[in-house]
Amino acid sequence: MRQFSLIFLLVISVIHTLAVDKNNFKTCDQASFCKRSRSVQHERSPFEVNIDTLIVNPNYINVDLTNKHNGQIFDLKLEGIKGNTFHFEIDEKSPLKPRYRVVDALKGEPTYEAIKVTATGSDITVKCGENKVIIYATPFKLEFYQNDVLTISANSKAKMHFEHLRRKQEAPPPPENENEQNENEAQDQNQDEPGTWEENFKSHHDIKPNGPSAVALDFTFHQANILFGIPEHADSFALKTTVGNGDPYRLYNLDVFEYELNSRMALYGSIPVVYGHGHKSTSGIYWQNAAETWVDIAGTASEQNVMESIVSFVAGSRQQDAPSAHFISESGIIDVFVVLGPSPNDAFKQYTALTGSGNLPQMFAIGYHQCRWNYNDQQDVMQVATKFDEHDIPMDTMWLDIEYTDSKKYFTWDHQKFPNAVEMMKNLTNMGRHLTFIIDPHIKRDSGYFFHNDCTDRGYYIKNKDGKDYEGWCWPGSASYPDFFDPEIRKYYADQYLLENFKENSRDTGIWNDMNEPSVFNGPEITMPKDNLHYGGWEHRDVHNLYGQMQLVGTFDGLLRRAENELRPFILTRAHFSGTQRYAAVWTGDNAAEWGHLEASIPMCLSLSVAGISFCGADIGGFFGNPETELLYRWYQTGAFIPFFRAHAHIDTKRREPWLYPDDVKLIIRDAIRKRYSFLPLWYTMFYEHERSGLPIMRPLLSQYPLDKNAYNIDNQFMLSDKLLIRPVMQKGASKVDVYFPSRNGDKQADIWYDIDDYRKIERVGVESVTVNTYKVPVYQRGGTIIPRKMRIRRSAILMENDPITLIVAVDSDKRAKGTLYIDDEKSFAYRQGKYLYIEFEFIDGVLSSQLIDETASYTTKVWLERVIIVGLDKVPSSATLRASNNQATQVDIIDASKTAFTIRKPGVSLMEPTWSITLNY
Template sequence: MRAALFLLLFCVVGLALGVDQTNFKTCDQSSFCRRVRKLQPGNSKFALVPGTLNTYSDSVTADIIHKDNQHLFVFKLEALQGNTFRVLIDEKSPLRPRYKVEHALKDTPRPGTIKVLNEDGNQLTIVSGPNKAVIIGDPFRIDFYQDDVLSVSVNAKGLMNFEYLRTKPNTEAKNEVDGNVDAAAPAEATPEAQNAVKPAEDEDPGAWEENFKSHHDSKPYGPEAVALDFSFPEAEVLFGIPEHADSFVLKSTSGTDPYRLYNLDVFEYLIDSKMALYGSIPLIYGHGTQRTAGVYWQNAAETWVDIYTASNNVVSSIVNFVSRSRKADPPAAQFISESGIIDAFILLGPTPMDTFKQYTDLTGTGNLPQLYSLAYHQCRWNYNDEKDVETVSENFDLYDIPMDTMWLDIEYTDAKKYFTWDQYKFPNPLNMIKNLTDLGRHLVIIIDPHIKRDTGYFFHNDCTERGYYVKHADNRDYEGWCWPGAASYPDFFNPEVRKYYSDQYLLSNFKTVTSDVMFWNDMNEPSVFNGPEVTMYKDLIHYGNWEHRDVHNLYGHMYIWGTFDGLIKRDPNQRPFILTRAFFAGSQRYAAIWTGDNTADWGHLQHSIKMCLTAAVSGLSFCGADVGGFFGNPDPELFERWYQTGAFLPFFRSHAHIDTKRREPWLYPEKTRLVIQDAIRKRYAYLPLWYTMFYEHEIDGGPVVRPLLAHYPKDKDAFGIDNSFLLQDRLLVRPVLQQGVSKVDVYFPAIDDKKTGDLWYDVDTYQRYEKSGYESIPVNDYKVPVFQRGGTIVPRKERHRRTSLLMQNDPYTLIVCLDREGKANGTLYIDDEKSYGYRKGNYIHVNFAFENYRLTNYFIGTPKYDSKSWIERLVIAGLEKVPKSATIVIDGISKQLDVLQQGKAVIIRKPGVHVRMDFSLRLNN
């Protein structure tokens, strides 16, 4: 009863009031942020120690000294392949090891080669290919050049900070947490660690122990923050550091809190806010008209990021920046982390796409998902029982709306015990699953990391007996509150725990699912309802004797890694699908994400694009938002526009809170249902494009959804646009994001300084737009402004089916939109849509090229997959005149085809060529 009352109160307060900001810290309430932020620029205390330099084939090392307290640090600069450097700084002789992030990088980075040039006594130049790093000794600074252009400066503002580990002044003090005595502070340090100059951080009242609301942090190792600033001399805007519900371009933090990276459960989160949310990727980019550079700050502790630009306003910031000296005051970011070491990767671009790929070279790309996961998903908290699931599935068929996947939230379980079912509501889950799969549909169910403390629950008993839970410093199992009531949390940093958890997915253990059922990992920040800031205490202990403060932002990442391993063990040849709420750098290797507990209003709809764009350039292309908003009840217009927007974001799922009205499409007026049907059908028509884009993302690391600046880096007017986005470089999507409008302004970006624009074709009418700049586009209930770029070829499937599985052998339509030279290119990728056979070469990857009124194809690799699909139609837009006929040549045999004019395009029906066959098609004038 107590647990039920607590959870009811939590839900009701959340729905009634939205997020309570006072439950989450500001920088001024965070001791390490507060004290580091007091540092004044231009007064760096760090310098290289003369005579300590060592050089190697790929790196240099040296000692660094803090000139006031004389503490020593070790510095390493590594050159990596791909226009990338790595900067590492750690204490030379720490009282205990400091945490170094593991499991974020996909592999050990590939070393480059260097040549060392001695300039003078205070400057050293390291050359690696077209790049060089100039190290200044005193004050310590590094300038990184790409093709002799200064791209990134480290510690140019002099804001570096590194709080060394030391002994607590009062070693007799003991701290009480929840009425229990924690371990004493560490023993006295060696005389070397004691210093005549009292560190400034000791003056802060929260340096050695800290309280927030009723929660106490014992801080047994004292102040240990690290900070460093990075300047981008060629940049005009900065972007990155997800996850925040804010603009794509980062705003100045002058006079406000910094952006915060600390994985937290924030329901009904604020928009236009720098507050921390569910995921953290400490990656930032600086972009200007001439080049792009980036910095990946590899640290899993709580981190704040200050942004230094000319103005909070993006447009005036750009104007002011261009009008002043770049070298004097370029945009900059300062990363401030509570613990760990300095570990920063410098990404030198020089183009936006180069820089994005340099990051995914380090942390990996998303795996090609099964095709169905790119189709439409239907979810709510909760579908009540097996009959409810069956009825919803049947109604999608009754109303002729495609749907691939049903989802079940926490109420399917036996009293919130995961890997179990409620035997009254779901007595025959295998039969329910079979009924879905027989229709070509799938099921996704939720598994969260909080484990119900119930002696009748096998998972809890095993974790207790084997010591698998996260612990207090005195080795007691940590207990918090979440959906089950009293709960504990497995320590997924322990390989043995991760293996135990992953083994639960084996069908020999989880016998009431099939290998086609996939999983949703929620609440994995981790969320703890009665914990500080709705999460764990920082002084809890993980495997390896690391404090939770060191690894907090990695917890969800380790959890989804365990899930991924479990699904691979369950069926090694089936690609897993996992949805996660918490994430870190590298999480794209395991899961898709969504933007969390949003609200049914226009502002949250608008921010779904901004948030997914920022995630995509940070490696996480597979992103979406709860269509309709998780909280609240969307009116028909908002619901329609959200479906139309979601249909062009990678992850497409409708989801709703348990206390909202049921909102399946047929429960709205017929007009709304038909608009939703149209939006979902458009998504299914473009599934061949989505699948091709995700395959190419896995291969080359380019984001699937992209900001305009990715392909139009010289167009300053495009830098701050985040109400539009690109799908690769093929489609430009500008959803309708305001209420009651009859037109929207679409920005067509410029290629160069002369404001030359690409050609863009409306995908509905093939109306051509030739100029860069804003164009007012009329919209109606069904109209979403989407444009195909001239010079591209896009594959579609036009036949309406219940699910994507039933489309597998359907024929393709190729949409050919010509550029000013009458040319176009595009790719199509095909495989079995499910297995890992493609990694053994069982696929078809074909490039189509149109030039001089001739369409040809060539295969990228040898086509080995035995697809039954063929090309049934060509649509060509941009021809100067309508041809009289067409001739297709297949295996030396010619066939004449009719050409029809349809509006502003021409149609060639039934070319009759199999996708595995070479062909050439000529238009006859």
């Protein structure tokens, strides 16, 4: 058995170094429920509303919905939610057994609003505030209006499909006429197709004890030009038409080795939210279902690059048919939230109002992370950390992959390699750094392993279809998987993080939850069989896409209690679902050292950001393979402007620490990392404002420029908040890159942009070819904004806590600017008790002023204002006058004056001052 285990793991290691084998993963035709639901063709939907059954409540209605082809009755519930949002559910009226409802994705119960209902013989109108829904009875259709403008309709293409639970021998009711008989015969034939009641894929057999249970519904976005969302896919930001063009997009959490680019294949996470954006409005659909889901897209005009989009999206043009999305899930109910915008940022906030914002991370987590599979031992870890200091390169976190453990047993250490892990953590802490290590969900089946013995004795493992502990294969060899859906098991798992249980730990280490799709090397599609059983009797098919998130819930709880609820946990996850942002950061998985994977990191993180997960990143340099030096430094330059900034590599790759490269390459990488650290005050402020508002940090251009149709398909550049425009260099040998400067009103009205390196001013709409060298990345500050930076770069973020601030004031065409700065202790939850400073800066009429946004909050800090750089004024003042809150005036010097910018030197004011101003003197 031991010899077999070693051979098996060797085979798996080889598999992990190869390109993706698409034969390991299903197509829609191989997933019988997808094939059946996708083939539904009705000229007229068989579903009808029985208006006589309408029940009206203050916040919702219920009404019966009947499938006239088989007589099955369903309950339709519709309710209004505060903030331009509706929610509706469709479930069987009297099912043979309850169907699964997702209960762990929302941040809490939504705030419902009062509704007004009117009904006629043919329709029901439900009004909520200024919005309304019209429910058409025959055939059934839902129309959602935002301010009397039809925005979204459901079932307008008659693709609703709901396979009610039944016994296999159940006979349909007798037909009322010949046409219905023909349709019933077609439906019966569908139900008897291979895969309906049991299904095979390769060597795996799925018994499907509940029979066919698929649900599907189509949505049309009447005001949209493009659709985007439904991460995670290695594809363009704007979704492509799939109808008549291959498989739909697939949402099914899978471990995909070296995934393929420009693909609709499922990856590690599944977030079933899609947005439609057009000139008039943005709206969205959140399809709350954790089962395997496919999404067909039709009617989009998105398969173009930026230059093609500029040509095709001429003013007023749009495709003939409104874009639509057809959601198909294997089980569960139809559970839908409709967000009506009307702006892109409105829609993003409405979604995060439901599923939550990301928590403000500790400052160290926003810094640079150094990782590989694997650092060899304790000495290796400390040598790498010391080398960063020797080469004057900032770094905040060292990471350990699976080899730190005792034979792949989590919550243990290999004491040969790491004889004193606690001492290592303390040494890193003394350097101002942190450690993050991996904890995966597969548990080694080893009679000498406490975690396995406890799970076996207490019945904590997921069961197979026969009710026995499920056994699969992963890194340890034979492994089983805790059922994190059970609160008792989740608490047991969380308890293992407590220092009294896991003594070789510290209260502020970060945790990396990987392989949590879950990955099962010998399972169907490298994951768990769908007929496995979970807490509550639910099949794995019902909850698959939520499994990783339920591990995160336990990890988050354990880290909170490990630090007595004082410190903010840092967790990184690979698997994700709606709501994951409340617990963890996400990275894009096992990418490759190829230019295409660098390019793909932008649309992948943009798609995650608009789906709630702002704390996103991709492995710097690529996980698989050895990057050429140009690719490596261009990746560092790109990653420096993406929220999660980590280098990581496969165990078989060459070491990539920056000092292992020639000095010219090392210095480019050093420059990129140091630039990241100079912007840490801005990053920290953006993360705080994300928690507060729900808006994404990394944003597509259309978020700020919704009227510029030329910007809709652009996904090789992006914005950070509404302040910076970034166009990474992602092509080999590039000496120039094209940067698109968007229009404010869909015409030639331009914002002013300033190059962050030399403050060159750009005042135009359209593409500009920008010259780049090895150090240059086109990054621009938007005129009208004020950005905080720290220019004293130290070895780590936490050592910069008390360093002074520099404000970059970039004026707009009216010579005005605004900005914000957030300050707290950078690690604890004390800010939620009012221990912080949230400051607004404003420049108007030659006066820069500061005031507290939240006057009830307070925080003691040593941070002070070191300099102010003002960009874009027509003339340079002779001096400036600082006036603090005590009204005492002080003259401050003007230095480094040029045609583009000048510096106010050492105003010296404390940022604890409730108000102060600097007046320019001419």
